Amino acid sequence: MSTIYLDYAATSLKHFDILKNTINELENIYANPSSNHTLGKKNNKLLNNARKYISQTINAKDSEIIFTSGGTEANNMIFNHILNSYESGEIIISNIEHSSIIECANKLEDKGFKIIKLEVNKDGVISLNHLKKVITENTVLVSIMLANNETGVIQPIDKIADIVKQHNILLHSDIVQAFGKINIDVKKLNLDFASVSAHKIGATNNFGFLYAKDSKITPLIIGGGQENNLRSGTSDVLGAVMLEKCLHRTLNSQKTLEDMKNYFITCLKNHKVSFEINGSNIHSLPNILNIYFKNIEAQRLITFLDANNIFISGGSACSSGSFKGSRIIASMYNDERAEKSVRISIGYYTTKEMIDITVNKIKELENRILMRGK
Numbered sequence: 001m002s003t004i005y006l007d008y009a010a011t012s013l014k015h016f017d018i019l020k021n022t023i024n025e026l027e028n029i030y031a032n033p034s035s036n037h038t039l040g041k042k043n044n045k046l047l048n049n050a051r052k053y054i055s056q057t058i059n060a061k062d063s064e065i066i067f068t069s070g071g072t073e074a075n076n077m078i079f080n081h082i083l084n085s086y087e088s089g090e091i092i093i094s095n096i097e098h099s100s101i102i103e104c105a106n107k108l109e110d111k112g113f114k115i116i117k118l119e120v121n122k123d124g125v126i127s128l129n130h131l132k133k134v135i136t137e138n139t140v141l142v143s144i145m146l147a148n149n150e151t152g153v154i155q156p157i158d159k160i161a162d163i164v165k166q167h168n169i170l171l172h173s174d175i176v177q178a179f180g181k182i183n184i185d186v187k188k189l190n191l192d193f194a195s196v197s198a199h200k201i202g203a204t205n206n207f208g209f210l211y212a213k214d215s216k217i218t219p220l221i222i223g224g225g226q227e228n229n230l231r232s233g234t235s236d237v238l239g240a241v242m243l244e245k246c247l248h249r250t251l252n253s254q255k256t257l258e259d260m261k262n263y264f265i266t267c268l269k270n271h272k273v274s275f276e277i278n279g280s281n282i283h284s285l286p287n288i289l290n291i292y293f294k295n296i297e298a299q300r301l302i303t304f305l306d307a308n309n310i311f312i313s314g315g316s317a318c319s320s321g322s323f324k325g326s327r328i329i330a331s332m333y334n335d336e337r338a339e340k341s342v343r344i345s346i347g348y349y350t351t352k353e354m355i356d357i358t359v360n361k362i363k364e365l366e367n368r369i370l371m372r373g374k
């Protein structure tokens with residue numbers, strides 16, 4: 001039985017062909033990129049070429065890209081920056097942010113900051129009117145993710161920015177899930193900061209970057225002064241080159257992802273599975289589907305597919321385990337719907353055949369439940 005991996009939003013299948021080629025390329029360039037000799041300089045060039053390519057794809061300057069150990073660290077840098085820049089103030093986030101934002105915000109709340117968590121509607125989108133109402137002259141940061149990791153729903157960051165920038169407030173967006181999957185222009189979105197993770201697009205774990213407008217950010221990790229004194233620690237050239245190459249591949253596969261996602265929905269309809277998509281399917285990423293199966297408990301579906309070598313998830317990886325329902329789907333709808341909703345996230349290696357097999361299995365389980373009444 002071959003494996004069907006449909007949990008790309010937790011982590012993408014690695015692009016092992018790119019990894020192997022990159023390791024071969026780097027085999028003879030093993031020096032520290034900060035070393036002032038020929039090998040070191042060669043490595044430094046690779047690092048900065050990667051930075052240049054990555055920055056251009058989001059319309060940033062290369063000096064605005066600060067490599068980090070991933071999205072979690074980039075998110076932590078933002079809240080550390082706020083803690084270092086202001087004695088108190090109000091921070092606005094949404095209640096569907098990744099745990100690395102929620103936990104950082106909670107920590108600042110303990111330190112005296114006021115945290116406002118905006119709720120989302122059934123489409124999975126925050127209310128701009130609510131944002132307008134809660135923003136005050138005491139607001140120091142607004143941090144709203146570009147696309148959600150469980151629903152794939154895209155927030156109207158450009159409109160959010162219009163409101164936030166009227167007040168001259170810092171705007172951060174966690175663009176971890178959206179990066180590469182949709183085109184992003186940090187200048188058009190008017191972002192001050194954006195966080196990115198490499199393993200979501202098939203590159204290495206524990207790598208990513210923070211985009212910081214005009215490089216204005218307080219370092220979280222200090223030491224050797226790498227990354228222009230903004231993030232210390234010996235630079236990860238393999239991580240950077242992998243990110244560069246995997247980004248190139250991801251940008252070129254957006255249309256295929258979209259087609260595959262639509263094919264999945266069409267197959268479910270053709271098989272007459274009883275389902276609804278959670279959140280807006282119009283403003284959403286081309287690779288994430290969150291589906292409410294009216295007749296099937298999520299945990300049962302996950303276990304059944306798992307036994308058939310098909311891997312999906314109930315929600316974000318951190319909150320999975322024994323699945324009681326996603327907090328995000330529960331906040332958009334209700335607990336009952338959350339208990340019957342799963343996330344299916346596709347990627348570069350997903351084929352129509354894999355989707356056919358998966359949908360057949362889903363229909364098989366639904367039939368079984370309907371026939372036996374359990």
Ligand SMILES: Cc1ncc(COP(=O)(O)O)c(C=O)c1O
Nearest residue numbers: 070071072098149174176177197
């Ligand atoms: C929306 C979002 N933000 C942040 C992260 C954390 O990124 P990393 O795993 O690189 O620390 C993730 C990963 O699960 C995510 O989905």
